[in-house]
Amino acid sequence: MGGPGGCHLFPGTLQGYALEWFAKLPEKSIQDYADLKKKFIAQFVQQKKRQRSHLEAHLIKQRESESLRNFITGYTEECQKIPGLPESQQVSGFTLALLPGELQDELSKRIPLTFQEAIDKAFDFIRSKETTSLVRGIAKKEKFGRGLASEEHKEEHLDREERFQQYIKDISIVNLVKCPRDLLNTETVCTTFKPPSPMAFKSGKKNMNQYCEFHEDHGHDTNAYRQLKWEIKRALDEGKLEHLVPGAKQTRKTFAWQRKVVEEDDDPGEPEVHVYMVHE
Incomplete structure (x- = not known):
């Protein structure tokens, strides 16, 4: 076999790596059958001297840094x-x-x-x-977005709280004969107070040992709630709680709680007065 016919029939006798070698030959790199024979022998003469064993397939190993795709290609070759x-x-x-x-x-297993x-x-x-990996990336991105929104909401809440705390600090010290809790439970003007803001806890948990009657819920003490103190201060500024300030002059208006006639004792003596401080 030789000549042009031999060149055309030769690839049909190849398989595996030999066929792959032939397919990768550059175009017009073979002059004739003799040239093809010479190049084929030069390529595979070393393999003829040393026949590779089937056991060598078990010596191939995937490297730690090698991707599975690259390993499949390399193992197949x-x-x-x-x-x-x-x-x-x-297999x-x-x-x-x-x-x-x-x-x-x-x-x-299979x-x-x-x-x-x-x-x-x-x-x-x-x-x-x-x-x-793609799904986890999307979920992580969404979680990160929610986290940013949560942080922004938290920062906004803290900013409001800081502004409110600063506002409370500006309240001047006032002496009253009732503490905020007693005042809340006995004075009619307290029904006009603005509803309290929702509770917020830095630790994320309520303090069940303290109760706020303004919120009607556990979390902090009534007397320590700043918004209640501010409402009391506003009522004082409007003159609605002037009767609770020790030494203040009574206005012409008489409040319902003051309309108490002392009949049992003409001289009840000096009443006991408790003084409470409304300040931060």
Whole structure:
């Protein structure tokens, strides 16, 4: 066999790595059959001297830094260089060459019948991991976005609280004969107070040992609630609680709680007065 016909028939006799070598030859790089023969012998004469063993398929290992895609390509090329390698050894060699993990465990439990089946399972595994990674990335991004919104809300709340605390600090010290809790429970003007703001806790938990009658809920003490103190201060400025200030002159208006006639004792004596401070 020789001449142009030999060049056309020659590829049909090749397989594996030899066929791949022939397919990669540059265009018009073969002059005639003699030139093809010479180049073929030069390429494979070393392999003729040393025949690769089937056991070499089990010496191929996936490197720690090597991606699964690259390893599949590299393993397939190496197997093509081993003439007559049984497919069963290709499958077993591929399974043992993988880095320990989920894919190796799956191929060991359900051994593929063909090397193509093993490759298909490997690519399914890659796509599954890529999808999971993508979903986690989206979820992380959404969580990060919610976290930013939460932080912005928290900062906004703290800003409001800081402004309110600063506002409270400007309240002048006032002496009253009732503490905020008693005042809240006995004075009619307290029904005009603005509703309290929702409770906020730095620790995220309520203090069940303290109760606020303004909120009607646990969390802090009534006498310590700043908004209540501010409402009391506003009522004082409007003259609605002037009768609770020790030494203040009585206005012409007589409040209902003051309309108490002392009949049992003409001289009740000096009443006991408790003085409370409304300040921060």
